Amino acid sequence: MSDKTISLSVNGLSYTRTIEARMLLSDFLRQELGLTGTHVGCEHGVCGACTILLDGRSARSCLTLAVQAEDCEIETVEGQGEIDRLGRVQEAFRQHHGLQCGFCTPGFIMAITDLLRHHPLETDEQIREALSGNICRCTGYEHIVNAVRELASERGPLA
Incomplete structure (x- = not known):
């Protein structure tokens, strides 16, 4: 090789x-x-x-x-946060119960970080479409959408 x-x-x-x-x-x-x-x-x-x-x-x-x-x-x-100081996306997931088993969570957090940096995500339909490339088998997505909705409305620095 x-x-x-x-x-x-x-x-x-x-x-x-x-x-x-x-x-x-x-x-x-x-x-x-x-x-x-x-x-x-x-x-x-x-x-x-x-x-x-x-x-x-x-x-x-x-x-x-x-x-x-x-x-x-x-x-x-x-690189998004630490145990005692979560990043904004991680904190939103925690506050909105956007995870269960946690296996998909890192991928969602990274995708959401990119999406919030580059897209307005003004409606739930836009959020769901933007997240359609990430699969979660546990949450039903509603709590994830709630977390992203809150973050999209704030639009401050994500770190």
């Missing part, structure tokens, strides 16, 4: 690693960096559990090779 040395930034920290050229970004984050908040669900880019931000836009890390992220800025759920 051919190896490749890549350099990238994850949650504001710079990393250089030599990896197999075929390593997925999701595996790189989880195995090489120990950032296990990025979950792998379907491994086909359908469920959204592996969503991260790649240069500020949401991307499916299970469909992206780590070498494609060379010189990019990556944001993962670990």
